[in-house]
Amino acid sequence: MPRLNAMTIDVEDYFQVSAFAPYIRREDWPHLPCRIEQNMETILSLLDQHGAHATFFTLGWIAERYPDLVRSILAGGHELASHGYDHYRANEQSPQEFRADIRHSKHLLEDLGGQRIRGYRAPSFSIGARNLWALDILHEEGYDYSSSIYPIQHDHYGMPDCPRFRFHPRGHTGILEIPPTTAKLAGRHLPAAGGGYFRLMPYPLSRWLLQRINRVEGESCMFYFHPWEIDPHQPRPAGVNLKSRFRHYVNLARMKGKISTLLRDFHWDRVDRVFLQDAS
Numbered sequence: 001m002p003r004l005n006a007m008t009i010d011v012e013d014y015f016q017v018s019a020f021a022p023y024i025r026r027e028d029w030p031h032l033p034c035r036i037e038q039n040m041e042t043i044l045s046l047l048d049q050h051g052a053h054a055t056f057f058t059l060g061w062i063a064e065r066y067p068d069l070v071r072s073i074l075a076g077g078h079e080l081a082s083h084g085y086d087h088y089r090a091n092e093q094s095p096q097e098f099r100a101d102i103r104h105s106k107h108l109l110e111d112l113g114g115q116r117i118r119g120y121r122a123p124s125f126s127i128g129a130r131n132l133w134a135l136d137i138l139h140e141e142g143y144d145y146s147s148s149i150y151p152i153q154h155d156h157y158g159m160p161d162c163p164r165f166r167f168h169p170r171g172h173t174g175i176l177e178i179p180p181t182t183a184k185l186a187g188r189h190l191p192a193a194g195g196g197y198f199r200l201m202p203y204p205l206s207r208w209l210l211q212r213i214n215r216v217e218g219e220s221c222m223f224y225f226h227p228w229e230i231d232p233h234q235p236r237p238a239g240v241n242l243k244s245r246f247r248h249y250v251n252l253a254r255m256k257g258k259i260s261t262l263l264r265d266f267h268w269d270r271v272d273r274v275f276l277q278d279a280s
Contacts (some may be wrong), residue, residue: 039227060105122148218265
């Protein structure tokens with residue numbers, strides 16, 4: 001039987017990405033044209049067409065303004081999880097600020113969805129070696145798992161020395177960490193789990209990497225993408241530097257088709273059903 005993998009979506013709009021923080025003020029967010037509703041409708045439809053389920057790491061800021069999105073996620077049989085309230089990076093928050101953020105977003109999502117929130121993903125995978133205390137706070141606040149540490153070397157995030165597959169960073173009584181999937185080639189961890197890397201790489205290479213992890217290493221994959229990644233017609237803020245423009249906009253027009261093919265080629269389900277059933 002083919003191995004089951006976890007599909008995840010970080011529910012945020014195009015103007016909320018960390019790379020655009022120097023160019024778009026938070027106080028302007030409520031006045032910008034939102035694209036989240038139409039993009040989420042497309043994603044939910046794609047999942048339904050392929051009989052797949054997913055986990056949606058959702059910003060409290062989005063859920064508060066678009067409660068029908070929360071209802072649509074749950075009505076489709078998907079898992080609702082937290083992405084924090086308004087996309088502040090965990091490594092830019094004090095422990096007190098982080099606790100308030102994850103507590104507020106958890107309670108907000110639970111009130112809207114009527115279900116306990118078990119999972120959390122830090123914006124921009126911003127938990128690493130210098131702020132592992134965040135995992136203790138997540139556990140104390142009632143989260144069962146995190147997907148916030150990316151085991152790669154990157155200029156904005158990453159903890160390349162951490163385990164590639166699920167582990168308990170703070171001991172077996174602490175929270176479970178489930179990193180985005182990487183492939184180990186020539187001694188290096190190569191991103192194989194989505195985002196800009198998936199948009200940039202030829203699809204056959206992405207498929208080969210995921211198949212290798214499933215078949216050779218015998219592990220389930222943790223894949224992720226964002227609603228804005230299937231939206232080539234999103235507004236484009238002025239003044240964004242060349243590197244951020246490339247990372248954000250590369251191959252947006254191809255992403256919907258690649259996601260559809262990915263949903264066809266692999267078996268996908270929610271994080272809690274893929275990774276938590278035997279986590280004890």
